[in-house]
Amino acid sequence: MKIALRQLEGNSPGYYALLGALAGVAALGGAAVWTMEHHGHIVTGMNNQIVWGLPHVFAVFLVVAASGALNVASMASVFGKTEFKPLAPLSALLALALLLGGLAVLMLDLGRPDRLIVAMTHYNFKSIFALNIFLYSGFMGFVIAYLWTMMEHSMSRFTPLAGLAAFLWRLALTTGTGSIFGFLVARQAYDSALLAPLFIALSLSYGLAVFQLVLMAAARGSARPLGDCLLARFARLQAIFIAAGLYFVLVYHLTNLYFTKHHDFERFVLLEGGVYTTLFWLGQVLLGGVLPIALLLHPRIGQLRLRIALSAALVVAGGFAQMAVTIIGGQAFPLVMFPGHQVRSSFADGVVNPYSPSLPEWLLGFGGIAVVALIVTLAIKFMDFLPERLDDAAIPTSGPATPTST
Numbered sequence: 001m002k003i004a005l006r007q008l009e010g011n012s013p014g015y016y017a018l019l020g021a022l023a024g025v026a027a028l029g030g031a032a033v034w035t036m037e038h039h040g041h042i043v044t045g046m047n048n049q050i051v052w053g054l055p056h057v058f059a060v061f062l063v064v065a066a067s068g069a070l071n072v073a074s075m076a077s078v079f080g081k082t083e084f085k086p087l088a089p090l091s092a093l094l095a096l097a098l099l100l101g102g103l104a105v106l107m108l109d110l111g112r113p114d115r116l117i118v119a120m121t122h123y124n125f126k127s128i129f130a131l132n133i134f135l136y137s138g139f140m141g142f143v144i145a146y147l148w149t150m151m152e153h154s155m156s157r158f159t160p161l162a163g164l165a166a167f168l169w170r171l172a173l174t175t176g177t178g179s180i181f182g183f184l185v186a187r188q189a190y191d192s193a194l195l196a197p198l199f200i201a202l203s204l205s206y207g208l209a210v211f212q213l214v215l216m217a218a219a220r221g222s223a224r225p226l227g228d229c230l231l232a233r234f235a236r237l238q239a240i241f242i243a244a245g246l247y248f249v250l251v252y253h254l255t256n257l258y259f260t261k262h263h264d265f266e267r268f269v270l271l272e273g274g275v276y277t278t279l280f281w282l283g284q285v286l287l288g289g290v291l292p293i294a295l296l297l298h299p300r301i302g303q304l305r306l307r308i309a310l311s312a313a314l315v316v317a318g319g320f321a322q323m324a325v326t327i328i329g330g331q332a333f334p335l336v337m338f339p340g341h342q343v344r345s346s347f348a349d350g351v352v353n354p355y356s357p358s359l360p361e362w363l364l365g366f367g368g369i370a371v372v373a374l375i376v377t378l379a380i381k382f383m384d385f386l387p388e389r390l391d392d393a394a395i396p397t398s399g400p401a402t403p404t405s406t
Contacts (some may be wrong), residue, residue, distance in 0.1 A: 004387070004388040005086070005089060005384040005385060005386060005387055005388070006384055006386060006387075006388045007380065007381060007382065007383065007384055007385075007386070008218070008221075008222050008380045008381045008386060009222070009381075010381035014221070015221070015377075015381075018377065019374070019377060019378075022370045022373050022374045022377065023370075023374065025366055025367060025369075025370035026367050026370040026371055026374060027367075028363045028366070028367060029363050029364050029365075029366065029367015029368065029370065029371075030367065031363070032359075032360035032361070032363035032364045032367065033108045033360075033364060033367075035360050036109075036360050036364075043358060043360055044357070044358045044360060044361050045355050045356045045357045045358050045361065046355070046361075047353070047354075047355070049331060049332075049353035050328060050331045050332060050353050050355045051331070052327050052328070052331060053109075053328065053355065053357055053361055054324075054328070054357035054361040054362065054365055055105050055106075055108075055109035055361055055364045055365050055368075056106070056109065056327050057320060057323045057324050057327055057328065057365070058102070058105050058320075058364075058365030058366075058368050058369070059102045059103070059105040059106035059109065059365075059368065060102070060106075060177065060323050060327060061102070061206065061319050061320055061323045062098045062099070062101050062102030062105065062368060062369070062372065063098070063099060063102040063103070063106075063136075063173075063177055064174060064177060064199055064202060064203045064206055064207075064319075064323075065098050065102075065203065065206040065207045065209075065210050065319070066094075066095045066096075066097075066098035066099035066102060066139075066207070067095070067139075067170045067171075067173050067174040067177075067200075067203040067207060068174075068202075068203035068204050068205065068206050068207020068208060068210075069091060069094040069095040069098055069207035069208075069210055069211050070091055070092060070095040070143065070166060070167070070170050070207065071091070071204060071207055071208060072084050072087050072088065072090075072091035072208070072211055073087075073088035073089075073091035073092050073095075073146070073150075073163065073166075074163060074166070074167040074170075076088045076163075077146075077159055077160050077162075077163025077164070077167075078160070078163050078164050078167045083230065083233065083395045086387040086390065086395075087215065087387065087390075088150055088163075089147060089150050089151060089384075089385045090211075090214070090215065090218075090380070090385045090386060091211060092143050092146055092147040092150070092166075093147065093375075093376060093379055093380075093385050094210065094211055094214055094376060095139075095143055095170075095207075096140060096143055096144070096147075096375075097371075097372045097375040097376050097379075098207075098210065098372055099136065099139060099140060100140075100371065100372070100375060101368045101369065101371045101372035101375070102368065103136060104368055104371055105364060105365060105367070105368035108364060109364060119133065120133065128176065128179050128180050128183050129180065131176055132176045132177065132180065135169075135172055135173045135176040135177075136173070138169055138172075138173075139166075139169050139170060139173045142162070142165050142166040142169045143166050145162050145165075145166075146159070146162040146163055146165070146166040148162075149162045151383075151384070170203075171200060174196075174199050174200045174203045175196045175197075175199070175200065177199055178195040178196040178197070178198060178199030178200070179195065179196050181195050181326065181327075181330070182194070182195035182196055186335065187330055187331070187333070187335065188261065188262050188264065188265035188333060188336060189265055189269075189326070189329065189330025189331075189333055190330055192252065192255065192256070194248065194251060194252045194255060195252070197248060198245075198248040198249065198252055201241070201244045201245045201247070201248045202245045202248075202319065202322065204241035204244065204245070205238060205241035205242045205244075205245050205315050205319075206315065206316070206319045208234065208237060208238050208241060208312075209238065209311075209312040209313075209315035209316050209319075210312075210316065212231075212234055212238070212308065212309070212312040213309065213312050213313065213316070214376060216231075216305065216308070216309055218380060218386055219386075219390065222386065224386065224387070224388065224389060224390065225389050225390060225391035225394075226390045226391070227302075227390055227391045227392035227393075227394070227395055228302030228303050228392060229302055229392045229395065230302075230390055230392070230395050231301070231302045231305070231308055232301055232302030234308070235296045235301040235302065235308055235311075236296070236301075238292070238296055238311065238312070238315070239292075239293050239296040239297060242288075242289055242292055242293050242296075242315065243293060245289065246285070246289045246290075249284070249285075249289075249322075253266060253269075253270070261336075264333075264336075265333050268329075268333050268352070269325065269329060269333075273329060273332075273333075273352075274352075276324075276325050276328070276329035276332065279321045279324055279325050279329070280321070280322075280325050280329075282321075283317065283318055283320075283321025283322075283324075283325075284318050284321045284322040284325060285318075287314050287317060287318050287321070288314060288315055288317060288318010288319060288321060288322065289318060291311075291314055292311040292312075292314045292315050292318075295307050295308075295310060295311040295314075296308070296311050328355055331353060331355075332352055332353045332354075332355060333352065333353075334350050334351055334352060334353065
């Protein structure tokens, strides 16, 4: 069955109000960037000990979610799940938008975004940060090529090959993002090869959660039918992805508990870390993991739209909590300068590093999310990304389904 892809009309007052709101949030993010550039990072909560603050939480989450958002397209082109083919262009678009939003926050939080050209022309190939520049740009190139083969009928024969290349590159991208932390051997919070597969597992649930929210909002806003069977498939997949993420989190902490040198950090995160312990157990594990799985296990989950949307929102909130624990909590735990010895000085050695995010940091993070939403909202208005219908009668369960642009 051919399912047509059509533009969003985007002529309603609600649509323009949404664009205005998103543009306003993005403008506030720009004002926050100007404030930090003009006054310096002294206006933020970051300091000599915690150099990656709240904007990095937003940026890394968006980058990881970008990798996972491509999974819907990969399931169609790489794994032959034909029911997802009509959604493949939207999946690729969302992956690009999330990556661009995440990189925008990351670049604007570095303090000297004008020196990005230096990072792009002078490489230290022993640095995981330099390698990630190639991973980011390569991901964008592969996804754009993949999207082109899907949208241009004369190139459709190359879609499986382009989809496979994009799928393999997204694995490399998420591995590189997790390795940024895994290769930092100086901090007990990181220094683990398990962070690479952990980030891959987390990307599956984060990306699918964002995709579900965007799809449901777009279908509702444009009055396009969305079938219960399709939502039920997504719900079952999401439950599996969340469980996989929780499994790797468990393995990561059990591995740390096995090694004596990591015991102090595990005690900090699991028991004595204050806000970080709360974020871990309440935000990451309970709200971001256990509760969404419980919500999605209902036998008629496809008919429970509010429950699906709530579970996706909880996964996103839990993802931000997890990134905060990993990035900020990992820096808050004091550096072990000389393992096996106690170090005392006037420079806060052995003391948990304080951090409280400032208003510009929050605005920059939400500005990045607004940029993502603006890209998607404008793209679906001017190009054919949304299927005309996704009701149960239109979605094939077997055989080919070729999306067509009209």
